[in-house]
Amino acid sequence: MRRWRLVLGGGDGADGTGCALDGRDAAMDRTLEALYGGSGAGGAAGRGKGGSAAGQRSAGLGDSAPRVARWLGDIRTYFPTSVVQVMQRDAIDRLGLSTLLLEPEMLAAVEADVHLVGTLLSLNKAMPETTKETARAVVRKVVEDLEKRLSSRTRATLNGALDRSARVSRPRHQDIDWNRTIRANLKNYLPEYRTVIPERLIGYGRAARGVKKDVILCIDQSGSMAASVVYASVFGAVLASMRSLATRLVVFDTAVVDLTDELDDPVDVLFGTQLGGGTDINRALAYCQSQITRPADTVVVLISDLYEGGIRDEMLGRVAAMKASGVQFVTLLALSDEGAPSYDREHAGALAALGAPAFACTPDLFPDVMAAAIERRQLPIPDGESHQ
DSSP states (O other), X not given: OHHHHHHHOOTTSTTSOOOOOOHHHHHHHHHHHHHHOSGGGTOOSSTTTTOOSOTTSOOOOOSOHHHHHHHHHXXXXXXXXXXXXXXXXXXXHHHOOGGGGGSHHHHTXXXXXXXXXHHHHHTGGXXXXXXXXXXXXXHHHHHHHHHHHHHHHHHHHXXXXXXXXXXXXXXXXXXXXHHHHHHHTGGGEETTTTEEOOSSOOEEOGGGGSOOEEXXXXXXXXXXXXXXXXXXXXXXXXXXXXXXXXXXXXXXXXXXXXXXXXXXXXXXHHHTOOOOSOOOHHHHHXXXXXXXXXXXGEEEEEEOOOOOOSOHHHHHXXXXXXXXXXXXXXXXXXXXXXXXXXXXXXXXXXXXXXXXXXXEEOTTTHHHHHHHHHHTOOOOOOTTTSBO
16 A cells, blocks of 8 residues: 555545555655646656646646755655656656756756766757856766776677678788687697697788778767767767777768767767757768778768658668668667667668668667678667568
């Protein structure tokens, strides 16, 4: 009954549980009521995606940033981090608290995550100078946490893919990879001579020591792609740190901005974006196409929900031309953990017909997708995700 009472939020007895709350439970109920209670939160019965059963009571945190900061501290006291992040997002969406994120004292109280970073980036142009330093600190914390989680596996996966893509079967003596050669010839071990007969040599060409592949990340920065922009910026910085890759990062709405020079710091990349506005994929791909000098050694990754505001036929024509020239073209409808995205199914189907299937990708899958593209093998598309 206690749990039902907390779910239903019927402080006046309208929930029908007959359960009274006191102490910590009552304090927890007040934090929930401030966000989900009554008509101010939508008036639906129940909490979470609805409102409160107490429909006559209005939700609200007031217009005071200190009051909101106290509420943020309360929810961190009563709920685990994963729930706190959901409640923060709901508060921003349901109660219109975006403008209060421009207050330094409020930013200092929030639980930072990818979604909060997306909200801050959308407010970037309206952010006063007194808040920008705090906002950058919040964004940097999230970015550093993501880099710690994603960078090691990404480098290991892609270095392996680059090695395999550059492998040659008749290497010069100084280019022999002895570790792989020995492993490949262990079946030829002769016990009486205590040696391995290397019937097959494995090594790398002379060019393998330089840049092996060019990667162009082309990112839609419309408002719905906020989480994808955050993850793509982090991955862009990781890829740019690998000497074997020449990485270019391009963001677009109706204009195109090349942020490659900022790739050493993904926070600078993120604050160089401007979430929102229209979408002109054709113009963005035209710019990317102009930057390709080695088609057979280039991977272009378009991250977009494909709601095109430009010239559709030209967009598809550019994809077809890039693929015909030897470019590995990858279309990601989203790069995030947010589940199935909304996207333009007609454009996704047209790209699939060109041999460039579009699918949503989680951050954990992205290194495997890039490895497959580098090795020019079939992409590891999750079951049911590709639009064929």
